[in-house]
Structures are given as C-alpha cells and as structure tokens.
Amino acid sequence: MAIEHSPSLPEPLARRHWSASARLIWQALVSMRLAVHLLLFVAIASIIGTILAQQVSYHQYVAQFGPFWYRVFSDLDLYDVYRCGWYIGLVAFLVLSTASCITRNTPSMLRDMALPKRLSSQKFLASRAEQAEISVASGSGSLAQWGGILRERGYRTHTLAGPNGQRIILAQKGRFYRLGYIFTHFAIIMFCAGALYNANLPLKIREWFGAISPLSNFALPLATIPQKDWLPANDSAFRGIISIPVGQSVNAMFELIGDGFLVQRLPFTVHLDHFTITHYRNGIAKSFISRISLYNAHGKLLHTGIAYPNHPLTYDGVSIYQTSYNDSRSVLQFQSHSLLDPELPANTFGVRVGQKLRAGSGNYELAVEKLKINNTIPRKDLGLAERPGHSMINVGPIVRYQVTDRKTGESWIYKSYLRPLERHGEHFLLLAYHQQGNGIEHYLAIPEGAQGGIGLFVHYLGALENAAAQGANASSTVFRQTLRQVAEAQNVQLTPQERSNFLRASLIALRGLHDYPLPFLVTLHHLHLQWSAGLEMTKYPGMQIVYGACFLLVGGIFILFYVPRKRLWIRLTAAHQLRVSGDSSRNPEDFHQEFLEITEELQS
Amino acid sequence: MSVDVSELRQWFAFPQGAREQRLWQRLWAVALTAGAFAVWAIFRADFWMWQYITLGIWYAGLLWFGWHWPAFRRLFFAILVVAAPGVGLYMAGYTAANSLLLRYVFQSTAMFYWMSGAILVSAVSYYWYLYAGSQSAGDRGHRFAWLATVLGFAGLTIRWKETYVGHPSWGHIPVTNMYDAMVLLCTVTALFYLYYEAQGKRRGLGAFAMPMILAADIFLIWVGIAYHQNQIQPIVPALNSFWIKLHVPCEFVAYANFYLAAMVGLAYLLRQRAERLGSRLVERLPDLNKLERIMAAMVTFGFLFFTAGTILGAVWAAKAWGGFWSWDPKETWALIVWLNYAAYLHLRGRSPQHRPTGKTLAWWSVISLLTVTFCFIGVDLFLGGLHSYAKL
Incomplete structure (x- = not known):
C-alpha cells in the first residue's frame, strides 16, 4: 500500500525556502526504504532482551560473563535494553518516520477520498488499467439504467458533467480505503503516546538527572524509610507491588526501578480484610481471592471489593491486581x-x-x-490405587527444618508432614531426613x-x-x-x-x-496459617489512548488490505458506443475479472 | 498433466446453483443461530458482558466462513457428527477404562492418533501427486486432509468435554499446553490449506503444506509420549479467563497462515528452479505470479489475525498482570514477528517497479518461518517467562 509519487514536502512547507539538506533529510524520513530498515532494526534489537535475562542481579551477570564482558554489556545497556536510551531512540526514530509519512500523505489521501467535483482529464481516464469499448443496441439502456446495474453490485454512482454537456457516470466502491493507511500509521503513534503517558515522564526525567535515586536495600521495612523519600500519591501514573498480611493495612507500595526500588504513596489506605485460597483436588491452586477495603486518610471507608487473578479491583483509576500470596507469617x-x-x-x-x-x-x-x-x-x-482422572494426591503441609549438632557441626535436613498419611486404615506420621x-x-x-x-x-x-x-x-x-x-x-x-x-x-x-x-x-503439630496477599497496583491514565489505538490498528489493517477502492467511468462516445474505464487500488487480477463481468452485463 | 480441481469440487461442494446455494446459506445461519442460543441457554449462569462478546465474535466468524465457503458448513456438521458419540459416551458415565469405543476411537488422544494417520496418508499422497503426477493420489491427499481436519477438531471437542470429566471445576478450553496447541495448529493449518486449495484449484501445494503439518504432528506425538502432556491437567488461575477463547484462536489462525505462506514460498522457489531445469513439476504447481499472490494473501490474512490476537493478548495481560506490555519474551517475539511481516507487507505493497522480486519475497517468507516457530515454540522451550504455561 504505497504512495509512489516522488517525495515532496507538504504544501505549506514547500512554499517556504528550504535548504537542500533539510529537503534531503525530509526525503529520507518519508522514504519506504528507511521505514523497512527501521522495522527490521527494531525487530533485531528486540531479540537481545529475550536472549539476555533482563534486570537480574549484578552478581549473576558477572558470574555469567566475567568482569570484562560484564562491563561491555553494561556500557551498552543490555541489561535493561527496552528502557535504555539507544533502544528508545530507535523506536522514537521509527515513530518520527511514521509521523513524517502521515504528515506527507494525509493531505493528498484526503483529497483522493473526496468526491471529484469535475471530470478527470481524458488523459487520466485513458491511463486507467482497465479499458473497454462496448456497443449497445439502440434504446437498450440509459445512463440511469447502467447506474442501476452498478449500484446492484455495491457501487455508489455519481453523475458528472463532462465537456460539451456530456454526462458521465462515476461508480465507486471502497471510497474511504485510504483510512486504512491513516488509521494503521496513526495507531502506532497513539500507542507510543499512550505508553509515554503511562510511563510517568516527570519521574523518569528526575530519575535520569539523578534527582531521585532508587533504594536498594530490600530488607528495609516500609516504616523505616523516611516519608520525604516517598513519591506523592497524586503522581499521574505508577505501577508497584506490595505484600499485605491479612488484617493489616498499607498506604504505600514499592515501585521497582532497575535493580532498586522507590516507595510510592497510595491515594488511599488498603486494608486486606480476608484472603482465601481454593485448590483443585490434586492440590494445584485454583484461585486465590483477596477481600480488600479502601479507606481515605481520615479513616472513611471508600470502597470494598474482591480481587482475584484475571479480575482486578478498580477504584478511582487505580487497579489492584491479585498477583501472588505467601504464608511467611504463619x-x-x-x-x-x-x-x-x-x-x-x-x-x-x-x-x-x-x-x-x-x-x-x-x-x-x-x-x-x-x-x-x-x-x-x-x-x-x-501405594494408593489410582482413580480415573486423579493420579495425584495432596499430602498437605510439609515443613523443612535443619538440625545442627553444635559440637560436631554435623547437620540433618528434616521434612515433617503435618497430616498423617492413611494406609490400609492406619494412620502414620511421616518424618523424612537426610544428612547434609x-x-x-x-x-x-x-x-x-x-x-x-x-x-x-x-x-x-x-x-x-x-x-x-x-x-x-x-x-x-x-x-x-x-x-x-x-x-x-x-x-x-x-x-x-x-x-x-x-x-x-x-x-x-x-x-x-x-x-x-x-x-x-x-x-x-499444628499450623496457624497467616496469609499475605501479594498485590500489584497500577494507575495508567493512558489506557484509553492505547485501547483506541488497538481499534484503529485492527480496523485500519482490515481496511488497508480488504477494502480496495474500485472506480468505473462510463461515458457515451458515439450514439451506441460506451467507453468504460476502471481501476482498482489493489488486486488488479481480481478486478480484471470483475471488470469483464460488468462490461458484459452492461452490453446485454 | 495439470488438474483442475473445480470438477472435483462439485463432488465435494453443495450444488452450485444460486438458489440452492442461498438455501444452504440460510439453513446454515438458522442452525448456527440455534446453536448460539443453545450455548447461551446451557451456560447462561456464567454469562456476563464479555461472554456475550466472545460468543458474538465466534458466531459472526463462523457465520462468515460458512456463508462463503460451502465446504466449511459440511466440515462443521461432520465435526458434530464425529464428536457427538464421544461426548455422549462421557456424559453417559463411560470412561476410557470401561469402554473400548472410547479407548480406541473417541477418546481425544486416540482420535489424535487417527488424525495423525490421516495426516500421514494425506502428506504421502500429495507428495506422490507432485512427483509422479498421479491424479488419484492427489484426490486421496485431499480427502485425507479433510478427514484429518474433521478428526482433529472433533478430538478437541471431545477433549473439551474430557476436561470436565476429572472434576466439573476443571473444565477449560483445551488449548492450555503444548500438546493441545500442536493439535490446534495441525487442524487449523490443514483447514486453511484446504481453503486456499479450493481457491487456487491446484493440488500441488498440498505436497508442501501437509508434510509441514506432519512434522508438527510428529512433534505433538512426541510431546504426548515423552512429557505426558496428553494427560489433562486443571487450568492454572492465570489462564482461567474468557480471553483465552479469543486470544489463542486468533494467534493460531495467524500461525497457520504464516506457516502456509512459508510453504508456498518454498513451492515458489522450487517451481522457479523447475522452470529453469524444465522439470515437469511445473505442470502441477500454480504459476509463479499466482504463487506469489497466494503467499501475499496468506501473509496478509495472518497479519490481520496476528495483530488482533496480539492485541487481545495485551488487553488480557492488562487485566491479568497489570500491564499492557511487559517485554516478556513471548511478547517481544510476537513484536519481532509482527515487525518482520510489517516490513514484508511494506515492500510487497510497493508499486510493481519498486517491489522486490518474487524470489526475494519467497525467501523472506521461508526465513520468517524461523521467527514464527521461535515465537510459537522456541520461547516456551528455551526462554520461559510469563508465558511459559506451554513449557515442557
């Protein structure tokens, strides 16, 4: 779906005096060659981050690559490649190229989709891909009748006035086909705009200039981190995680940045009322559900709801996701x-x-x-009999502990089962151990x-x-x-x-x-389970833009490839002579077939 | 000895007369509407906005396909006829342990073995047709490709029922591990091949498509035997969502088309060589222009569905993981595949004098097979990440 006329500046710009180099840059930006290369470059650059584990700890990288290559990769920002300068630059360049193409092509495309007010030149009509000269029997038809035939085939017809009072039918189908191009390319820009809006740019810029530095001691409890380091609750976008024990509340969470974290204050206090986990009969988790209450700073209840996998709880633009759970406080x-x-x-x-x-x-x-x-x-x-569909059994909680002899230094690893196992009607308590x-x-x-x-x-x-x-x-x-x-x-x-x-x-x-x-x-002997729910909270104000872009992209691709614009011009050249010209914006072979059928129908 | 399949198509197709055609189309619409209402009536307790949307999209998609492609209507009913006894036996309380019919025929794993047999026969026959020019071998390949498609989809239908047999709460659409995914790939690819065969009216491409499907099928059998993935497991919480019923089928339609495009690319290269050497292969493959157009049509259709599927996946991720895009290996590879085919389509879309040669495009499409395969299987095997549900 290309625009192949030679690259030219958009009209308002063309009128101005431009230096040769600016013209050259512009021509390069809107060229198809650059677009294809950029697409492939971004594709190849993206491979890196899937091969090299991203954002793992410093020690792991050194162990894997040795100190020399660790430095090289580190200087190339390969450990967080999708957020590093050169990758974002590459994507930005792709977006710039896309934007330039839209800027250049949109005006001419809009003109292309507009209904012609006057007849195109004879030269133009003669240069259409399909041409037919047909003779019709006298009195067998009129322009209106031929127009009817085309309308039955889904064409919209317009009668234009030609030179010396000649009437001409223009039949069009898929007139708005250029929207395919505009939608798809504009969607790419919208995706990036949405992503930038979601990324909390002011924060990123402050981070870039070192105005804030992520903390790296993950062992610190939230309470000991000075409140002045907390990010304000009214930040436009955030994404963080927190683990809340049942019955407790938090009003902040951790935002992971690189290999450190920042503390993000929440616009409300989150209280975990209740946590339930359900299992399939074979012990695999089926679902886990958190009941959450949200309070404002004065302790007023704002909202109560549940969150479970695939069903976040959303309040006031903040979505709360149930991501994990643990029993560390049991x-x-x-x-x-x-x-x-x-x-x-x-x-x-x-x-x-x-x-x-x-x-x-x-x-x-x-x-x-x-x-x-x-x-x-x-x-x-x-030694239990298998039941159909139930080859597994859940033997219940197992604790692992280590016992060390303080004199000899010998140690043993023990596994103790909470639930007794039943076999032949008897119950056994199982204890497994091995020496370290x-x-x-x-x-x-x-x-x-x-x-x-x-x-x-x-x-x-x-x-x-x-x-x-x-x-x-x-x-x-x-x-x-x-x-x-x-x-x-x-x-x-x-x-x-x-x-x-x-x-x-x-x-x-x-x-x-x-x-x-x-x-x-x-x-x-006994287990007093105390669950903590791992929650993720996000505020993404740009999601509406992103969803809009999704619709534009899919709709645009459909129009681009499956809605060709077909045009037919029918005019009387002599008393019983019709001249039909036609063109199609894609699939000339299919259109050729259709054109033959149409001319045959017009003739009869 | 070129073969015009259109004569045979009359055999397999409904009468071509416009009036009968329209009658069958109407019957199809009525049957499908009744089916949609039946689904709603049975499962209405679970219905909420998104279930209506999911059902609506499926209804529209099936209606469109059946409306335009008579063979698809018959496929649909053939699947129902084959699947019904299996589902019925399970509903009557039989299992593979106490019913020989289930154990050897209607149990999904058994049916997939039968499907594998059909794929093998079809692949060998098409191959024989291409190299020896045997007309009857071509017909046999065609018929067995249909058989494989019917058995594959019927097997998946029965498997869906089987997920409820272990325990009612286990039930889920069987596309959650590598085994299920490969079955789906085999059947969807065979179906799309048959669609394009009906369009192109030449059998020669079957010798490229069916062996590729056979390779996928061998992988599927290996996964089943070596990793016991043919056993049904309950669904993990993260996958338990209606999104899976839209995201996964979209991706598989795309994969099927990309794979077929690669095979057509191979056919293009081979035909070019055959023309140079003056081989008789030339007679059994569509001409180069047509091959190039079929290939582009496949890439385009795949691209549309790949875009839609990936977006559905991203929207699902936004609901499940809290982020539209997380640079997870699977996501990144989906982006790579997307960018690759976007570049292909940009070049293909240029005017004829600027367009790369058909040979370049054919090579491009063949090499793209690697990126698609890595995105589909390689990521699960080698990279893991959030998407590694299908890992071995």
Whole structure:
C-alpha cells in the first residue's frame, strides 16, 4: 500500500525556502526504504532482551560473563535494553518516520477520498488499467439504467458533467480505503503516546538527572524509610507491588526501578480484610481471592471489593491486581519428644519460617527453613490405587527444618508432614531426613494410635526401654504385653485388630529408629496459617489512548488490505458506443475479472 | 498433466446453483443461530458482558466462513457428527477404562492418533501427486486432509468435554499446553490449506503444506509420549479467563497462515528452479505470479489475525498482570514477528517497479518461518517467562 509519487514536502512547507539538506533529510524520513530498515532494526534489537535475562542481579551477570564482558554489556545497556536510551531512540526514530509519512500523505489521501467535483482529464481516464469499448443496441439502456446495474453490485454512482454537456457516470466502491493507511500509521503513534503517558515522564526525567535515586536495600521495612523519600500519591501514573498480611493495612507500595526500588504513596489506605485460597483436588491452586477495603486518610471507608487473578479491583483509576500470596507469617507449632527419656511430656513450641532455636538441652540448633502448604505427589508413590482422572494426591503441609549438632557441626535436613498419611486404615506420621551432604533420604513412619498424635508410640518406646532395662527379652509376648499396659496407662482403647496393626507398624518404626541420629523427635503439630496477599497496583491514565489505538490498528489493517477502492467511468462516445474505464487500488487480477463481468452485463 | 480441481469440487461442494446455494446459506445461519442460543441457554449462569462478546465474535466468524465457503458448513456438521458419540459416551458415565469405543476411537488422544494417520496418508499422497503426477493420489491427499481436519477438531471437542470429566471445576478450553496447541495448529493449518486449495484449484501445494503439518504432528506425538502432556491437567488461575477463547484462536489462525505462506514460498522457489531445469513439476504447481499472490494473501490474512490476537493478548495481560506490555519474551517475539511481516507487507505493497522480486519475497517468507516457530515454540522451550504455561 504505497504512495509512489516522488517525495515532496507538504504544501505549506514547500512554499517556504528550504535548504537542500533539510529537503534531503525530509526525503529520507518519508522514504519506504528507511521505514523497512527501521522495522527490521527494531525487530533485531528486540531479540537481545529475550536472549539476555533482563534486570537480574549484578552478581549473576558477572558470574555469567566475567568482569570484562560484564562491563561491555553494561556500557551498552543490555541489561535493561527496552528502557535504555539507544533502544528508545530507535523506536522514537521509527515513530518520527511514521509521523513524517502521515504528515506527507494525509493531505493528498484526503483529497483522493473526496468526491471529484469535475471530470478527470481524458488523459487520466485513458491511463486507467482497465479499458473497454462496448456497443449497445439502440434504446437498450440509459445512463440511469447502467447506474442501476452498478449500484446492484455495491457501487455508489455519481453523475458528472463532462465537456460539451456530456454526462458521465462515476461508480465507486471502497471510497474511504485510504483510512486504512491513516488509521494503521496513526495507531502506532497513539500507542507510543499512550505508553509515554503511562510511563510517568516527570519521574523518569528526575530519575535520569539523578534527582531521585532508587533504594536498594530490600530488607528495609516500609516504616523505616523516611516519608520525604516517598513519591506523592497524586503522581499521574505508577505501577508497584506490595505484600499485605491479612488484617493489616498499607498506604504505600514499592515501585521497582532497575535493580532498586522507590516507595510510592497510595491515594488511599488498603486494608486486606480476608484472603482465601481454593485448590483443585490434586492440590494445584485454583484461585486465590483477596477481600480488600479502601479507606481515605481520615479513616472513611471508600470502597470494598474482591480481587482475584484475571479480575482486578478498580477504584478511582487505580487497579489492584491479585498477583501472588505467601504464608511467611504463619506460626508453626512443633512438638518435641525426647527419645532419651520418652516418659517426659512432649514439649510444644511455636516458631516462624526463618527462625532458629536451640533444642536437645542446647546441644542442637534447629532452623526452620521452608513451609510448603500443598504437596502433590503421585498416588502410586503412596501405594494408593489410582482413580480415573486423579493420579495425584495432596499430602498437605510439609515443613523443612535443619538440625545442627553444635559440637560436631554435623547437620540433618528434616521434612515433617503435618497430616498423617492413611494406609490400609492406619494412620502414620511421616518424618523424612537426610544428612547434609549425603543424599540418602530416610523415612520414619510413626504409627498413630486411635487418638491421633505420636504420644502413644513414644510412651510405648519408653516402656519397651524400661522393660529392656529390667532384663526382659525381646519376645513377641513382651511387646504385646507392654503395648497393652501402655494403652491402659494412656487410656487408649484399641481393638485387637488395631492393636496388632499398631504393634506391627511400631516394630517397623523401631527398626528405623536404630539409625536415627538425634536424641529427640521434632514433628509439626499444628499450623496457624497467616496469609499475605501479594498485590500489584497500577494507575495508567493512558489506557484509553492505547485501547483506541488497538481499534484503529485492527480496523485500519482490515481496511488497508480488504477494502480496495474500485472506480468505473462510463461515458457515451458515439450514439451506441460506451467507453468504460476502471481501476482498482489493489488486486488488479481480481478486478480484471470483475471488470469483464460488468462490461458484459452492461452490453446485454 | 495439470488438474483442475473445480470438477472435483462439485463432488465435494453443495450444488452450485444460486438458489440452492442461498438455501444452504440460510439453513446454515438458522442452525448456527440455534446453536448460539443453545450455548447461551446451557451456560447462561456464567454469562456476563464479555461472554456475550466472545460468543458474538465466534458466531459472526463462523457465520462468515460458512456463508462463503460451502465446504466449511459440511466440515462443521461432520465435526458434530464425529464428536457427538464421544461426548455422549462421557456424559453417559463411560470412561476410557470401561469402554473400548472410547479407548480406541473417541477418546481425544486416540482420535489424535487417527488424525495423525490421516495426516500421514494425506502428506504421502500429495507428495506422490507432485512427483509422479498421479491424479488419484492427489484426490486421496485431499480427502485425507479433510478427514484429518474433521478428526482433529472433533478430538478437541471431545477433549473439551474430557476436561470436565476429572472434576466439573476443571473444565477449560483445551488449548492450555503444548500438546493441545500442536493439535490446534495441525487442524487449523490443514483447514486453511484446504481453503486456499479450493481457491487456487491446484493440488500441488498440498505436497508442501501437509508434510509441514506432519512434522508438527510428529512433534505433538512426541510431546504426548515423552512429557505426558496428553494427560489433562486443571487450568492454572492465570489462564482461567474468557480471553483465552479469543486470544489463542486468533494467534493460531495467524500461525497457520504464516506457516502456509512459508510453504508456498518454498513451492515458489522450487517451481522457479523447475522452470529453469524444465522439470515437469511445473505442470502441477500454480504459476509463479499466482504463487506469489497466494503467499501475499496468506501473509496478509495472518497479519490481520496476528495483530488482533496480539492485541487481545495485551488487553488480557492488562487485566491479568497489570500491564499492557511487559517485554516478556513471548511478547517481544510476537513484536519481532509482527515487525518482520510489517516490513514484508511494506515492500510487497510497493508499486510493481519498486517491489522486490518474487524470489526475494519467497525467501523472506521461508526465513520468517524461523521467527514464527521461535515465537510459537522456541520461547516456551528455551526462554520461559510469563508465558511459559506451554513449557515442557
């Protein structure tokens, strides 16, 4: 869809006196050659950012490229290529070229779409692509009739007055086809304008000149950052993230910039009332929903609503997106049973992920490393039958903690399952461990009695040790008797079947305890989940422009390629002689076919 | 031994008479309208503004295609006929475990194997037609290409039902992993090939299009076997949106057209060589001018849908991720593909004396295949990013 007449200045400019170099620059700007090259340059430059991970930490780049290439790439701004000067310059140049083309072509295109008031010259008509000379039978038709034939084919007809009173029909279809060109190219400029409006230019400029510098210590709590460094709430555009624990409020968020951040004050206070997460049966998250209330500075409730993936909450131009969630503030309750003296009551303590504490009379250090709420494993791995469509099972929360012997420095990684696993009607508490640096994973499946918990087993263990100390032999009678005594002492009712199951499972567990490295058993007992919702908040005033550009672009491409402008001129040259000229703005082959059909129809 | 397909088309097409044609068009409109109302009646509890818009766009698109292309109407009903027993069996409570029919025929994965067989036969036949000039092989290729298209779409329909079988809350349109995506690519590309074949009235291009589809099909089978992607998984929250029903089909229409354009480019280059050498291949391919025009038509159509699809994706991103454009690898590669074809169309649009030669454009279109493939598959395999739902 090209305009191939030689590049010329727009008329108001052409009248002025221009130096040769200005003319040369203008001609280069509006040339198709430049446009195509720029399109390809931008395309090739864009590849860089997809191959090189963007905005990763400094250390990672150095490790990857070595100090020399790190510097080279850094000087070329390759680590944040889409926001760097040269890339934006390239895009700006493309936009400048597009704008120049529109400026040059729009006036002539508007003229082209206007209805001609007078007849085009004979020379012009004779130079049209399609020409036909047809003779019609006398009295077989009039201009009005021929006009009717063309109107039936979707043409709009106009009668023009030719020289010496001759009447001529001009039939047109797709008259506004040039809008395709104007829409598509203008849309590109609108996209860029919208993007600039959304980018909060004043902030970018201040950043450019170093008037504000991003903070880089991500460990700082929001409260400790001086309020004078906060960006004002009335900024025209922003995009930031914040994590809010349930029941708490924030009035600012973090805006990530390069590898640092700025604090953006919000126009309201965001309070997270409630957070829910739902799962598919196989443990994969299905949806997570935040109920959010917005308050103004005086504590007046402005708005309440929910946000979940694909459904942001929008208030006063600010959109709040539900992006992530975490459970870092959850309190884990552990139970510790001594294996040296199993008769001692269990010690219960609460701890958060990331905390450390002493255990085993201070000889060991216990660090809680990670909590994972949903753990989906194949049902097969547990020896469970597969059900159609349900090959996986969610075994519930698992906590990972590390125990270090403070004397020897040896350490073990433990995984404790909160929920007991069921197998053949029995319940087991699972504990997995391996020594640091030694990959072999050991599993300890501790049977739970009828009342749940591992108390019965630990007491049974103690009783067996006592019995052994008193010289009892490891015979099945002793095992059975001891169990009966312990069950009675603990006030646990066991059916004979349960008793024999428990006995068998205990013996397996006892064998596992042979190699057990620690003098205590620490298991996850209870979990007090405390969710934090990760929210993203944006204010993009330029979105209306961008959406407008979307419609213009798609509509424009459609008009550009699928709405050709077709024209036919019909005039009487002699008494029964018609001369038909025609042209089409695209697909001359198709038009040729149509032209033949039309002339045939006119003739009959 | 050139073949004019128009005789055969009468075979496959409805009677060409204007009156019968119009009757079938009206029937199509009535059936489709009834179908749209049925969809609304069944799912109206979930309907809200955007669901109406989604349904409306689909209705308009199908109506347009069926109105202008008689074979599309028959395709649509053939898909319904093939898919109905499968969906019915699932609704009656059968599964692949207790129904042999489901296990070997109507289960989506089984049907995709049958589709693969049809693609293989079609590709080999078209190839045979191109090199040996066997008329019957060309017809067989054509028929099996239709069969593959029917089986592919019917399989996807059944698969959509299957997503509800695991648990009602799992249900989603089956375009969420690489396996589903490749099935969709195979069927949509075959459909568009058949459309252009009907337009161009020559069978020779099938020898380029169908082997390409066969390659995609082999990849699909490999993904299914090696990565178990043929198993249905629930949909992640980020994908659970009506936008997927517009964004993904648009992109696939575009990909199909870009791939076909590349294959036509290849045909162009081959025909040029055949002309130089005086090979008989010349008789079985459309002439160079026509090939160049078909190629440009494909790129143009693809470009329109690619633009629309990418914009829909960006609007979705604005709703889901909070940003219209995040320079995510997939987005960036979409931009690269877009810029590449924009440059192509700028050059193609120039007046004949300034336009690059057909050979240049053909090479351009063939090489663009790499960028499209990287955008479609490569990004998921090698780069990841926000879009890596389809990763292996």
